[in-house]
Amino acid sequence: MNIKLNSREPVYIQVIRYFKEQIAKGVFEPGQEISSRRELANKLKINPNTAQRAYKEMEEQGLIFTEGNLPSRITKNEMIIKQVREELILEAVSTFIVAVQSINVPLEEAINLVKKKYEENPNEQEGNR
Amino acid sequence: MNIKLNSREPVYIQVIRYFKEQIAKGVFEPGQEISSRRELANKLKINPNTAQRAYKEMEEQGLIFTEGNLPSRITKNEMIIKQVREELILEAVSTFIVAVQSINVPLEEAINLVKKKYEENPNEQEGNR
DNA sequence: TAATGTGTATTATATGATTAATACACATTA
DNA sequence: TAATGTGTATTAATCATATAATACACATTA
Structure with a gap:
């Protein structure tokens, strides 16, 4: 918890x-x-x-x-579980795109920032291997 | 407006x-x-x-x-303006990464979804060319 | 000069969402 | 049987936000 x-x-x-x-x-x-x-x-x-x-x-x-x-x-x-997962992913993706478009950041630039940021502080929450 | x-x-x-x-x-x-x-x-x-x-x-x-x-x-x-822009971008990137990590979606997969979704409904708000 | 349009400030009220406080029915179990 | 732990429901209280109602100083302008 x-x-x-x-x-x-x-x-x-x-x-x-x-x-x-x-x-x-x-x-x-x-x-x-x-x-x-x-x-x-x-x-x-x-x-x-x-x-x-x-x-x-x-x-x-x-x-x-x-x-x-x-x-x-x-x-x-299982269908519902699958839907939940897809809903969360879609939500994250949509939110990101809307935010990026609202300030006219080119997609490529935004993605590069994501990759960079991701490498800086990689996987904080693992716990399920 | x-x-x-x-x-x-x-x-x-x-x-x-x-x-x-x-x-x-x-x-x-x-x-x-x-x-x-x-x-x-x-x-x-x-x-x-x-x-x-x-x-x-x-x-x-x-x-x-x-x-x-x-x-x-x-x-x-101009410094403040630059900071605002960077703040908004950073916020979008961070939010996305946190969301993606919280459901253990591999970064590559997430990025592919972004690209795909972005192509589906490209630039809704241009208006400043 | 009077009217209008600025920014600013204060106090009170209304609203809606959230949380809190209880209560009840039911089942299990000590 | 009494106590405990479930889910469920109802009502009340709290709280942050938004709005309302004014007021004031200042500048412009008709």
Whole structure:
């Protein structure tokens, strides 16, 4: 559990993104049991309702599921998992392109900067080999 | 004046970013007179106080300056303008790298996606040739 | 001179989103 | 049976932001 919460963005949104990233990376595996609302709230020092809100939205999006009053689990639907991954990638790519175009930086130059910057501080978060 | 305001982010922040982009692109030239607070508020259908807040911050950052009670102007300090441009580029690059790393997408793959996506919808906003 | 248009400042209010505080039903288990 | 841990739901409180309502000094201009 390695989330850094910022105050600029709603906490439940940040929680959802974190889960999406873990799912996309495969750190959270299909069918895997996840922390209960209260447990997550404790870990992150947030209100249980905020955790609940995040979980509720994730459930609506099919990312997790809940049977009875058992702890929720990561979806077993591989299609959804694939979509999450693609959504995150697409979002990153789109954001980058929009930003670059908005200040008229040529694509090649922007890509070179990415490569350079990437080499400067390579892979901070590995952890899954 | 082509700002699309979203409701997720403070309006004055969005206004500041817009000005930064225009300055970085050179659309707003050094010394150029800009809209008055009230005029901007009218154009964007926002409150004059919100415009004032944006301008005040930009003044503190040295992006614009005001002499007496004349309309404010874009800074003539080329160094600052250069810095704004670099700040925006660096921000875009960093955001992209963080996003890509957070889901373990190899850099090469990410860059290829950028190139592909870029070709699909090339330069929407030219306008300054 | 009066009107208008600048920038600037202060105080109060409204709004919407977020978070907090509780409560309830249910199931498991000690 | 009582306690604990689930998910779920409702209502209240908090908070940052935006807006509203004014006011003032100054300069230009009709």
